[in-house]
Amino acid sequence: MLNELDVQVDAEENSSGQESVWRAVYNLMRYPSSSCHLGPHCWQDPHGKKHYALRSHHLKRLIAFVEKGNTLQSHEDVPEIFREELFMEEQQRLENQQSKKRNMSSIPGSCPINIHFNGVQPSSQLETPESSTFPTMPSSPKAQVNDAFNIPGPRDVAVREYSAWHEANVADDHLKAQFRQACDIALANGFDLQLIYEDQDPSFFINQGIMVGIARQFVRDVVKWVRSVRNVLPIEGM
Structure with missing residues (x-):
């Protein structure tokens, strides 16, 4: 270099x-x-x-x-x-580090050791996972989808229209080409808009050469397009 x-x-x-x-x-x-x-x-x-x-x-x-x-x-x-791409790359780096730590903690022999003092055993309440109280985590986008988007017409056409909407919102030809490539990748792998939104997996597109920011937008904005552009509301629960 x-x-x-x-x-x-x-x-x-x-x-x-x-x-x-x-x-x-x-x-x-x-x-x-x-x-x-x-x-x-x-x-x-x-x-x-x-x-x-x-x-x-x-x-x-x-x-x-x-x-x-x-x-x-x-x-x-x-x-x-x-x-935005630098922010996303940094986020992925941190997530990879956390994933490695979790994987290490699952290796036999790496679990924490419980030490009992003076012969006192842990109470049954502490030993029973069901009795423990944990904060409720927000549900994922996938869990919020019931059956399907209420989008009339062929599913592949909807994916192309969605991609064209993204292209219309950028001026740079390279970015437009990236959205078209993301669309081609989705269709080549049999994805419709609902599957793209359910998976919430921009890394699938990133690993096939799509820019980080473009991949995130392509996955993130499905419902926004359905609601604002097609003027069709997804089913209840979205």
Whole structure:
């Protein structure tokens, strides 16, 4: 990546006599202190001041953003959709860490040891899971769906109309293409809108090359589209 950068920088600066876009972006996103453990490049959230690691593919996208004529003079100029993807990647990283911890706790021999003092045994109330009181967790979107969406017409047509609605809400051609690709992936795997909403699984699309933010929107906004665009209410319980 560094060799590629050097070649690109030299070519741009020799031809224009100005600082390369590549170098400007890399310099802007390079953290000046060694105290940041995320790496040489990161984005600092102007609001929360939290740092988010930037890899080569992140930097390439920011360079493309500038090359299209957009302004990138500070971390506040980073576009909103790019920020959302960084937030989602960080959330997935934390969830993966928690999942690994849970898996480790399920390994035999890793369970906590109960120590009884002075021969006193735990009460039956503590030993019986049914008698324990836990806070009620909110039901998942999947649990809120009863039978089906009340959407007239072929299901595959509804998926394409839903994708077209997403495309109409963005101006960037690359983002439009990402929504079309998410639509094609859904149909190729036999998904209708209800299944997409029930599963609530943006990682399915992310693992097949869809941008994190696009995948989240494609999964999240099904009911919003049904209610506002098609003017058809899902069945009771949605």
